[in-house]
Amino acid sequence: MSKKTDSTENAHNTSGQDEWPLWEIFIRGQHGMSHRHVGSLHAADSEHAIKNARDVYTRRNEGVSIWVVRASDIAASSPSDKGPLFDPSRDKIYRHPTFYDLPDEAGNM
Amino acid sequence: MYAQMVKSTGKALLSREEMSPQERAFQDRIDQGEKIEPKDWMPEGYRKNLIRQIGQHAHSEIVGQLPEGNWITRAPTLERKANLLAKVQDEAGHGLYLYCAAETLGVSRDQLFEMLHTGKMKYSSIFNYPTLTWADMGAVGWLVDGAAIMNQVPLQRTSYGPYARAMVRICKEESFHQRQGFQIMLTMANGTEDQKRMAQDALNRFWYPALMMFGPSDKDSVHSAQSMAWKIKMNTNDELRQKFVDETVPQAEFLGLTVPDEHLTWNEDTGHYDYSEPDWNEFFDVISGNGPCNTERLEARKMAWDDGAWVREGMLAHARKSQARKAAAE
């Protein structure tokens, strides 16, 4: 498997030719939340990965929907971009509800 | 613990003045409680240490399947069989999570297996002891999982993100393991004369090996300082061992069993139990390959791996063929 630099946390993976590729697993639980990254596993292909995810990551009834993504297919931001990518939003406190101070009489909002 | 003989690759602990600016910034992040993530810069020693520690931890989980797996086919009731199988299955899961965490550091699972099989990497000494009666399923759950939990709970706060996240999941899943073991002990200790004997015998055999799980005494463990500064080791060996003794002795009393240590006494001044050290010569024997089951455990792992090669290859070949067929059809 080729080594990709712009990949997930598993970017450094240097698994050999004969190793099942690594998959990142996302599961949506019972409560209608978004799919959430739960971990990784190895599988020969996507169908196998979904089944393995079912067996490995939903043993305690955790999920109702599974997404699998090949780890090497994920493009990720690089840590050195952390400043330019995330700092601009740090001072936009007006995006957060607590920015707006309202009198108690106005009720819950 | 599950990584009881990890040697730091870094030499002595560096002072701030000796650190490069990059190393200093790294240490600052850790001191501030920030998590280190896979793509972040990290000292080579940190990376290597983590690979060894997480690798040993992962190996311990999967080798740890074997002594308990030894009793799955002999579990005495359908319920016990299901409980034990679920528990040993969890250990496979925990091994899997940990291998994945190690993989984020640039080593593949196959490479880690290779290092286990060739003896380059170790696993916890405790799994080189045999499980001889059903009471051992109780003792392993109660003592071995009990000791493991002491170490794993603080590791949820370890500095390396993927490791910490794996530990969170593992701790959540492990909560039933120790209880399951203690319940077996309780049933045996209140059972027939034979069962009581088995329970006491299991405690006799597993007490000192359980104490050894925390690794050598702090005074002989020169490498802890760096690991603790990096927050990949959260407590000293002796701290955790003492905590384990303090919590376990009253549980043994509750079971009506005798801890096999004639020097065990409550020390009013320290507020802790005084206890006898395990035989560290035995510990080093086990670590260096001369434990009662080292050969069998490694043989079993290697055989599983070798016998499974055709399956792994077959599945992969099929996946590639299907991919090629799909591509050809488009």
Add this chain to the structure above:
Amino acid sequence: MTEALFEFLLRQGDNSLVLGHRVSEWCGVAPALEEDIALANTALDLIGQTRLWLEYAAEVEGKGRSADDLAFLRDAYDFRNMLLVELPNKDFGQTLMRQFLFDAFQVPWLTALKSSSDQHIADIASKSLQEALYHLERSRDTVIALGDGTKESNARMQEALDRLWPYAGEVFRDDEIDIAMAKKHIAPRPSEIRQTWDATLKETFEAAYLTLSEDRFAHSGGRTGQRHTEHLGHMLATMQVLQRSYPGATW
């Protein structure tokens, strides 16, 4: 009638018990961690189903025995599982082939049992069917993958099929218990399931590049308990050792 129903329930429970036991033997030594975990899930499902079937069997028998008594204190000639499930695991290929042959029967069988005139049986079947459907998906896909995979994996799967085939057909030979159950609309005759089973096999083995024998010979004696293989006794010696060695103890 009670006796026939009891026998019928033992057949269901013993199939799950014996196969669940066999599959659990893989724990810790499967070809990959993911497969290890998946096999344990299958075994856990089967052990769970065993409890449901044998609890009901014990209740129907009305002699004060428990599911555990039935599992751990009967000897081989009182077991009513089909021979196929008691055969040793051998390699992963034989284990998965055996699982597939069983699952391919179990899915249509449990589907039919969902409309049993006996509500308790219908309930157990509904619950078990969900599990069996997943088992079949997994075992079928694995058989196809390994049949298609490499030259070696294909050869091993063909060998597994050839080895197991003479044991696969036992279940379709209706006997007086089956006929009694069919009369009461408790269960269909197993032979009625054969067509569906044959179709699943045909489709799967075509995709897996495996050749199914034309030979319809089938060993029998498991479901009736008249003649088990030698393997069952060894399995029970292991499984029952604690209950046999320490009579009356609570575990």
